Amino acid sequence: MAPRAKQEQLPPPTTPVSMADLARELGVSMTTISRALSDHHSIGPATKQKVQKLAKKLNYQPNHLAAALRKGKSKLLGVIVPYIEGRFFPSVVHGIESAASKAGFSVIICQSNEDAAHERKNIETLLSAQVAGILVSVARTTNDFRHFEKVRKRGIPLVFFDRTMDNDAVNSVVLNDWKGGYQSTKHLIDQGCRRIAHFAGLQHLNIYRNRRQGYLDALHDAGLPQDEELIVYSDMTMEEGADAMRRLLALPNPPDAVFSAGDSSVLGALQEVKRQGLRVPQDIALAGFSNEAFTSITEPMLTSVDQRCEEMGQATVRLFLELIDSAGGAYTQRQVVLQPELFVRESSLHGAKPK
Amino acid sequence: MAPRAKQEQLPPPTTPVSMADLARELGVSMTTISRALSDHHSIGPATKQKVQKLAKKLNYQPNHLAAALRKGKSKLLGVIVPYIEGRFFPSVVHGIESAASKAGFSVIICQSNEDAAHERKNIETLLSAQVAGILVSVARTTNDFRHFEKVRKRGIPLVFFDRTMDNDAVNSVVLNDWKGGYQSTKHLIDQGCRRIAHFAGLQHLNIYRNRRQGYLDALHDAGLPQDEELIVYSDMTMEEGADAMRRLLALPNPPDAVFSAGDSSVLGALQEVKRQGLRVPQDIALAGFSNEAFTSITEPMLTSVDQRCEEMGQATVRLFLELIDSAGGAYTQRQVVLQPELFVRESSLHGAKPK
């Protein structure tokens, strides 16, 4: 752990060449340089050639900071996520970075740690870094949205993804969570399940509310009763999933399937079911949400709803780009809704009804 | 997918208050404002109070861009990773962002997509964003390191993590991969295994070379023969792991254990072993590397080496901070080496020798 250290004389840091250097070298004004490099029409083709050749030769690197200062807008894109772990957020960030860099933007990434105060600070940080836009998935504890209002007041594009405000007067990219819940539940019904339990997330997050509603609507459409006794609310960790499963199995009339709004909890449930010597899916079918990597390596493999993480990142950036293009006095509020995809795997496939 | 769109008049974007505004309001010079806010000694306590109170009242947000331009150094930290997926890099980034934000730095994140050309571009991007430092884990295909030289020439701190240059004239934070390989192999030997195969990564990456060497040295120290026939070189995907396992099991004298330099490939191997009706660890013991999340949910659970992802991120930032503090004409090259931790799980625990 103790760092080995060596010392060495530092050569004087070479200062990068500026537009002024180019101008001096060619005996022209800085205007000419600036415009030649940005291909302005008022510069003759011969001059442009000369300037660009010299720029290459001297390895000129534009100072984006200076440009951003002057123009009031940088090529930086701020992203706020609750955390960078698990599968979902890293994948979304992956998608965001790829799409952003294609459009010439660099992304600054912040973690709110699921904390509203931290989130406010992130906003301040990003604003003072003069970002061109902010993409955010709100923290679980955020219930006051005034800090976002400040962003709008500054005229900086703001796009929510996945976790958004209830208010739909914002730009957002979300998954159709309702549909995910509906499809998954309907699939279980189609497999012959009649008493389907639900692991529900905390209901002040829109995503979990919607998944639950999809579940309820699917039951209703199939003429099945909705039984609050079968709905378990929690943070949906593995442990809570196992606990919930234990309680459900101890009921006088236990369920024959579980649709969980998360994958970890359904994994916990799977382990509990196996511990009790029951079989999945014969005795109880399982379906989760998120399509985590581990869903395809459990035994049996777990049915789950894919959230289109990367597409979500890309769509969020696309929406941001549209916003800065259309910044002509009108502020638009758009909702992009991605369609979930149900991955049916062994944990919900009754041999009796193979498809 | 088609965005619903609403239109609304955009209120004129409020321009943020600047130091000039504060100065005008109080009838003092900008110098006073600047120095009062940065707690300079040449400003009287009464004046400082007044300035800071007004700043709060008007919700003054410093323009970091302007400051960075003037000072030549921003509060931005550039990070280049091959990609943001799996467990390792997201976790390291998580650690980096946490540590950096504590020190007042924002992190700009770039993906090289394992491509050297992309990596060069990332460097250019970060340099022109005037970052205060660059933290990088080099792409798999990088074999020319001149673009990093440019960073040093500019006098910008450069810290490598995990994947570094061979040359040790750099600042780096790495895992003791050799030790990980040694410990893991020794553990298998202690469990009674005598013919241990190795899934090796591509050998031009230092991490994989070191893990392999640890494996070889452990064999040697135990007086066991080193058999190149038992070493399989690949990208270590699940499929390649399964293929390798199949080939090894078909040998006239198959191995009784596998130490893999990655977890995915050992997972593939596990599945192949089960497909062939053999038992883990009785017929063949398995140990992986990375301590991926799935290692504790397979059956049996997989033994693996933890890479201290978050610590690595934090250590990398710490090293960067030391570098900017000590920027007094001397350029130091330090290597921080983190110690791996072997997580022994069912896949390598022979009942015969329980510990």
Add this chain to the structure above:
DNA sequence: AAGACTTACACAATCGTTTATGTAATTCCC
């Protein structure tokens, strides 16, 4: 009481770009 500090602030240059506003010289149209 003269010189040496310290305190408390203002002036103005500076970082590297962008851009509104000139100003010539050329070309074009009728």
Add this chain to the structure above:
DNA sequence: GGGAATTACATAAACGATTGTGTAAGTCTT
């Protein structure tokens, strides 16, 4: 061939903060 339009460039003022230098006044030393 006179006025308009176009081409090709220069001048200089921004953008918002930092900082070396200057300058008064007050405090202290001996």
